[in-house]
Amino acid sequence: MIDEPLERLRTAARRTRELARDRTAIGLGPEDADDVLGTINTDGALGFDPFPLLEAFHRNGVRAVVIGQVAGIMHGSAELTGDLDLLWDGAPAHAPALAAAFDSVGARLTDESGTLVAPRPDALLRPKVPFTSPGASGDCCTPALPWGTLPVRELLDRAITAVDPGGLEVHYVCRRDLIRMRRALGRPKDLRRADELDSLPATGGR
Template sequence: MTDTALARLYEALRSRPRTAAFDPIPFLHALHEAGSHAVVIGQVAGILHGSADPTGDLDLLWDGSSAEAAALRAALTAAGCVELPALDRPSTPFRVPGADGDLCTPAAPWGGLDTTDCLAGAVTATDPSTGLTVRYAALDDLIRMRRALGRPKDHRRADELERLRNPTPLDVLARYRQAILDKDADALADLYAPDAVHEFPFLYPGMPERHEGREAVRAGYRAAWGASPAQPDEIREVAVHRSTDPEVITVEQVVAGTIAGTDRRFSAPGLLVIRVRAGRIVHVRDYMDGLGVAHAMGRLAAVAARLEGTA
């Protein structure tokens, strides 16, 4: 399954206007195939971390070495660069079909910030379906780079990245819903604290009473979604109730979608009580209408028989 960070980038590119020619993916493939260790910085890195702010350029940080310069030249040539940039400069522009931007080394002016550590601290995202691996600046490093540059848009984007680092319960809810729509167990589990608990108070055959721990959430949802033909395509919000406890929200919603291989639709009302602490889910009570989904799948009789067997 595609890494969540790359999935965000793909979606951001799909949602751009048709007239927008920006598509850095071919050049990112060329960098990967050339063995480059260049690190994506700027707003593309911001999008990989979850920023909603669009961009039209691709900026890269590299170490200035002769080996990396050779890898960059190979990638630029493979991507169709007509005029190779001068890589002996601390910062130089580049252009390939679908993308342009700046190639920067730590020697470039960064408002007094030493960006050498940003190279060593880079994180990676991988798309197993294509073999693409992208190195991009870690969130804290990207925030420091934005603050150091100091332009109004840099501070605005740094503020957004700070919120991504410390998401509110509503921020977490938005990502939770997207993971459900994508049936992405990894993206869902990554929202949880390592020792989080996810409870299912309503009895339903095949469902545990609870998942204890992030990895149990990951394994449980991967198995459940992998075995289910239900494909959600919409989450209708009924209400979100804030609590006197700032960590807790109560969510009324309806998950709707189709049953794969049929024209049948399902609609599953549910209620979530979510506690978020330090940006991670620590507890969920998940009241889901599993019988409604079973009915749409034509499995209600079998489920009812199993329920009778547990009575």
């Protein structure tokens, strides 16, 4: 049984790559995912590997918190995904390190209209920045994004950290908060995944 969060994620990413191995890109990004299956059927599943970007965050001292289904997998969800969604505090003082991390892996950032923007600190201060990097695409969000009644800054404060034997640290939202986020979104895939997380045994991921 796999019970270490980062090993769960490595195993899931490998399974995703194997599942998508014989598919060809058809131009579907994370924003094209349907509300039932999620991003597993998008181009993001091709070669999915979030670790190059997560390692870049670690090297640059970035506290970007993993949310979405990658966090779900780290908590034990069996569902696969093809995207990596992130939450950071949006503080201008932290933007240079975040920009440096994205730039170090050759990530491509876009604005709200889908126009490419340079990975500069000011480009990351918008509420949500879509990104594409080698291995993983997704959204990099801040508390300024409309989150409804969710206490997003508290979610950041309660995030937990997984550390692998090599010293890599990955921050991810705690299970209780991820369930709240899922239920607030309310899409079929979110409600299904919230129920799954609710059914899992309690772990160190709270």
